[in-house]
Amino acid sequence: MKVVTFGEIMLRLATPGYKRFNQTDEFTATFGGGEGNVAVSLANYGISVSFITRLPENDIAQSCVQQLRGLGVDTSDIVYGGDRMGIYFLETGAVSRASKVVYDRAHSAISEIESGMIDWDIVFDGANWFHWTGITPAISQSAADVCLEAIKAANKRGITVSTDINYRKNLWKYGKTAGEVMPDLVAGCDVVLGNEEDAAMALDIHPEGVDVTGGHVEAEAYLSVSQKIMAKFPRVKKVITTLRGSHSANHNSWAGVLYDGETLYKSPSYEITHIVDRVGGGDSFMGGLIYGLLTCKDDLQSALNFAVAASCLKHTVYGDYNRVTVAEVEKLMSGDASGRVSR
Numbered sequence: 001m002k003v004v005t006f007g008e009i010m011l012r013l014a015t016p017g018y019k020r021f022n023q024t025d026e027f028t029a030t031f032g033g034g035e036g037n038v039a040v041s042l043a044n045y046g047i048s049v050s051f052i053t054r055l056p057e058n059d060i061a062q063s064c065v066q067q068l069r070g071l072g073v074d075t076s077d078i079v080y081g082g083d084r085m086g087i088y089f090l091e092t093g094a095v096s097r098a099s100k101v102v103y104d105r106a107h108s109a110i111s112e113i114e115s116g117m118i119d120w121d122i123v124f125d126g127a128n129w130f131h132w133t134g135i136t137p138a139i140s141q142s143a144a145d146v147c148l149e150a151i152k153a154a155n156k157r158g159i160t161v162s163t164d165i166n167y168r169k170n171l172w173k174y175g176k177t178a179g180e181v182m183p184d185l186v187a188g189c190d191v192v193l194g195n196e197e198d199a200a201m202a203l204d205i206h207p208e209g210v211d212v213t214g215g216h217v218e219a220e221a222y223l224s225v226s227q228k229i230m231a232k233f234p235r236v237k238k239v240i241t242t243l244r245g246s247h248s249a250n251h252n253s254w255a256g257v258l259y260d261g262e263t264l265y266k267s268p269s270y271e272i273t274h275i276v277d278r279v280g281g282g283d284s285f286m287g288g289l290i291y292g293l294l295t296c297k298d299d300l301q302s303a304l305n306f307a308v309a310a311s312c313l314k315h316t317v318y319g320d321y322n323r324v325t326v327a328e329v330e331k332l333m334s335g336d337a338s339g340r341v342s343r
Helices: 034-044 059-070 135-139 141-156 178-186 196-203 219-232 281-295 300-314 326-333
Strands: 002-006 010-014 028-032 048-052 087-091 100-104 129-133 160-164 191-193 238-246 252-259 264-266 270-272
Touching (some): 002 034, 028 059, 034 048, 034 059, 034 135, 129 141, 129 281, 135 141, 135 178, 141 160, 141 178, 178 196, 191 281, 219 238, 219 264, 238 300, 252 300, 270 300, 281 300, 300 326
Parallel strands (some): 002 048, 002 129, 010 087, 129 160, 160 191, 191 238
Antiparallel strands (some): 010 028, 087 100, 238 252, 252 270
């Protein structure tokens, strides 16, 4: 099994602890980005995975690449050029104060990528899964063009294509809306992850009976949006939604549903009462889901349960990457959430 992911990876500069931007004089530097985060999760689970991006030739980018390699991700097909990596600044919220993200990613190397820069024949050699997110086509028109180029190349080879729609209103700045760009990309996908806002803003599909501000959501409320996505995009065979109930910045409920056109599968729900870092939570879910769908075969319930448990654990890990093992995820799936010391 070989998975390929494609997208932007950035330098992450986070305030220490729960300090606000206007009271800190230092930042903790790590790296992260949707598709890179998924790649790290899969590498942790023993899946062969290659991450594709475009980076400048400088020491910061090289540090990022070395870290990815150390985590087991194949970086050999990354292309180089451009002047800079994107950066995002993170202020971690607490209780009723939400976290904040400030982007500094204009003119990043990948935003200036062009069709033909990546040899997809080489990249997809031996691959059976390709993953991208809606963040990539939001960066620039050229990034959207390369994303579509990759999807078409994967479709031609019979490779399973998955996406996390991941709508980010602050990113669509180059003159086109998500609704104008995303449908052509999603049309080439087999597996789609997205919540009600993603479906509405990117695909003009609106769920019925969903109130995400009340702290609790019912799984059945997402059946309509799943059915509408499948009707609009006939290639799609599975639609998945994460169900996050936000009681506060530190306390969330967490679950998921998966619809395969016939059955709506529902996962157990977890109460995450002391969140360490929720950034990358959706990516950790996607990484767990891809692993589950690849290894659990037709057991969709187990695949969904693995994804939810994996992403539950991610909320306890600092940084974008989910640094947990299959054994740790399976332990939580078995019902052991005691947190007792493993000796």
